[in-house]
Amino acid sequence: MTAVLTTAVVGTIVQTQISFAYLSAIGAPTRSGLLAAATAQDLLTFGPVMGAIAGATFLLAFPAGTFVVRHADLKWRAAAFAVAGAIGLWTAFWIMGFVTPMPALVAAVRDPLGHLGMALTGGVGGVVYAYLTRRSLPPLRGSPRRVVIASGGLLATAWTVYASVRPGDVVIPHADPSRFTVQTIATDLVHPWAIALLPDGRRLISERAGRLITISADGTRSSISLASLPGIYRGGGNGLMDVVLDPDFAANGLIYLTMSYGTPSANGTRLVRARLDRDRIADVRTLFESTPKAADGNNGGRVAFLQDGTLILTLGDGLKRREEAQNPANHLGKLIRLDRDGNPPSDNPFVGVSGTAPEIYSLGHRNVQGAAVDPVDGSLLISEHGPRGGDEINLIRKGANYGWPIATGGLDYSFARVTPFRSLSDLEPPLVEWTPSIAPAGLAIYRGISFPEWQGDLLVPALRERTVRRVRREGGRIVSQELLLADRKERMRDIKVSSDGLIYVLTDGPKAQLLRLVPSATRNRS
Structure with a gap:
């Protein structure tokens, strides 16, 4: 255990220093006091995680070192155990990159030098182990049960400490279910991503695997042929994403689709325009392809039209290289603005600014999957995924920086600090922040007639929380929140408001549904 604890402490210190070096390189203010405070918190939250990783690794690495020492009769036994510990930890981090839910669970191992630095902390543990067993070598099999129990205890400690230092959970009231009726419009949708409401009453739904379907008022389902669409990259959670109607759809029949393109090591988000022609799409034109990223995930992919007829496309930070959200030379972690032909207005x-991408409208975003324009004042609002907490709603201002990863209320998936800053004076603060995470996957601004008491409120479908949040606004301020559809316990993916004020909600998953919320007085409405 002493070797494990030593590695946990040293590994945590190294992890924090590497994270701060990344932040410093993108202009974050760094002071010794901040570094010391962040290191102290990481020792409490990330340290147990690092210890659990080290304990599991040493369970195999040190018996291997013992075998080598015994059979090679090595005098430099400390070196043998140091090498065993370092190789074991390097291998563990490498394997974790493939099997953990999120790539780069430990942020410091995102590049080869950081990976090496973190692996060498296993060497420190090996030296300690060699010193403690210097009088006699332990049996090769050791005591795996004790190590497993200790590693599990360290992970439990990490969660307990995290729960004690994170903001307390605020009890959010549930909406009065007597105010609306939930109608099931469609079932057995396969990982749907977006819904658009056609003028003739049909609902147009995209499915991640690369399908586009319509559902008529009587429930009839039809497929739209996408044979002329460019190839879609479907690795991980990638695939076909948003579908949005052109503001002049009734006259021109144009739709806009977003999808992933590329390979596992170089993929991005593509924006395509096409004309909906009965049961197929025609006149397909690729308008934009984002800067490729080196991993799956954090694609963004939402489209919203501003009142001047230009469009906003949201783009994620690429996950493994989150610092790119602050790099104005590329599209990662940005909102971009294009005209309807794909050109930057x-x-x-940043048009004409040397070293910047002219399409950028705002920067410093992690993974924006909700975007909506208020028809009353033209304001653009977005919902944004944080990591472990730090989900946000932001009011977008042209050219503004929204802080990721320099400032956030969230922690890394490994419980380590992303940054010591929750806010800075030159960065735009969120209107709303959610910690713990609710995983906001969409956004609608209610401006309808069916629920007049909801005028101007924000509707946010949440994947992790499995609800739709109604965020009440008065005079542009957030005044309260309530939960809708929480009793269904389903992941919520997208939300749209029809011209008559009814609310359509897409759930998520292999057997997802399209739901419609109607006022109770109109429960029999078709």
Whole structure:
């Protein structure tokens, strides 16, 4: 256990220093006091995780070192155990990159030098182990049960400490279910991503695997042929994403689709325009392809039209290289603004600025999957995924920086600090922040007639929380929140408001549903 604890402490210190070096490189203010405070918190939250990783690794690495020492008659036994510990930890981090739910669970191992530095902390543990067993070598089999129990205890400690230092859970009231009726419009949808409401009453739904379907008022389902669409990359959670109607759809029949393109090591988000022609799409044109990223996930992919007819496309940070959200030379972690032919408008904030991508409208985003424009005042609002907490709703200002990863209320998936800053004066603060995470996957601004008391409120479908959040606004301020559909316990993916004020909600998963919320007085409405 002493070797495990030593590795946990040293590994945590190294992890924090590497994270701060990344932040410093993108302009974050760094002071010794901040570094010391962040290291102290990481020792409490990330330290147990690091200890559990080290304990599981040493369970195999040190018996291997013992075998080598015995059979090679090595005098430099400390070196043998140091090498065993370092190789074991390097291998453990490498394997974790393939099997953990999120790539780069330990942020410091995202590049080869950081991976090596973290692996060498296993060497420190090996030296300690060699010193403690210097008088006699332990049996080769050791005591795996004790190590497993200790590693599990360290992980439990990490969760307990995290729960004690995170903001307390605020009890959110549930909406009065007597105010609306939930109608099931469609079932057995396969990982749907977005819904668009056609003028003729049909609902147009995209499914991640690369399908586009319509559902008529009587429930009839039809497939739209996408044979002329460019190839879609479907690795991980990638695939076909948003579908949005052109503001002049009734006259021109144009739709906009977003999808992943590329390979596992170089993929991005593509924006395509096409004309909906009965049961197929025609006149397909690729308008934009984002800067490729080196891993699956954090694609963004939402489209919203501003009142001037230009469009906003949300793009994620690429997950493994989150610092790129602060790099104005590429599209990662940005909102971009294009005209309907895919060109950057001349009044974009960074047009003509050397070393910047002219399409950028705002920067410093992690993974924006909700975007909506208020038809009353034209304001653009977005919902954004944080890591372990730090989900946000932001009011977008042209050219502004929203802080990721320099400032956030969230922690890394490994419980380590992303940054010591929750806010900075030159970064835009969120209107709403959610810690713990609710995983906001969409956004709608209610401006309908069916629920007049909801005028101007935000509706946010949440994947992790499995609800739709109604965020009440008064005079542009957030005043309260309540939960809708919590009793269904389903992941919520997208939300749209029809012209008559009814609310359509897409759930998520292999057997997802399309739901419609109607006022109780209109429960029999077709």
